[in-house]
Amino acid sequence: MKVIGICGSPRVGNTEYYINIVLGELKKKGFEVELINLRDKNIAQCEGCYKCIENKKCVVADDFQVVFKKMLKTDGLIVGSPVYNGSITPRLKALLDRSGFSSRWMKNELKTSEGKYDWGQMPFSRKVFAPITVARKTGQTFAFAQLALWAAVNDFIMTGSNYWTVGTAGTSGSVNANEDIEGISIMNHLAENIDFIVNKLKA
Numbered sequence: 357m358k359v360i361g362i363c364g365s366p367r368v369g370n371t372e373y374y375i376n377i378v379l380g381e382l383k384k385k386g387f388e389v390e391l392i393n394l395r396d397k398n399i400a401q402c403e404g405c406y407k408c409i410e411n412k413k414c415v416v417a418d419d420f421q422v423v424f425k426k427m428l429k430t431d432g433l434i435v436g437s438p439v440y441n442g443s444i445t446p447r448l449k450a451l452l453d454r455s456g457f458s459s460r461w462m463k464n465e466l467k468t469s470e471g472k473y474d475w476g477q478m479p480f481s482r483k484v485f486a487p488i489t490v491a492r493k494t495g496q497t498f499a500f501a502q503l504a505l506w507a508a509v510n511d512f513i514m515t516g517s518n519y520w521t522v523g524t525a526g527t528s529g530s531v532n533a534n535e536d537i538e539g540i541s542i543m544n545h546l547a548e549n550i551d552f553i554v555n556k557l558k559a
Contacts, residue, residue, distance in 0.1 A: 364448025
């Protein structure tokens with residue numbers, strides 16, 4: 357069983373801390389885990405070229421291809437982002453836009469049957485997804501919704517915790533997620549839920 361954490365923060369900081377809490381707990385439970393930091397990656401925005409429909413893959417050549425292949429092979433995906441102006445970070449948005457749109461055409465055609473699209477199973481179908489957002493004070497709701505909406509349209513099974521999986525940290529740019537005792541407990545329980553769901557799906 358494998359779970360990947362994707363950190364959308366452009367710095368070493370609070371978002372990575374929360375993701376690592378979840379990954380660390382899952383590792384204790386026997387999962388293979390991996391953290392991918394997008395700050396190390398060159399991922400351009402979706403160009404809206406629609407060439408992925410014909411080619412069955414995104415044709416923009418950059419670090420997206422490596423990350424996307426890992427996303428396809430994992431059982432669970434934890435995606436975290438700091439909140440910037442009420443939103444997830446641009447590089448993470450680029451990754452999600454391209455992976456969601458291009459993956460849709462890997463198993464489907466751009467055509468309708470009786471006026472509707474027959475999507476069926478997609479590359480991310482029934483993989484487990486967990487969103488994490490981090491903010492100093494506000495903006496969590498919209499950023500969290502961005503991640504949740506992406507997971508929902510790509511046929512993931514979304515996992516929650518005993519509270520929204522958000523962290524409160526970063527006053528004046530500080531890296532102080534370790535002081536967020538409630539947030540840490542939420543992430544620990546999130547790991548328990550991911551473990552439970554993935555094992556049920558694998559049974």
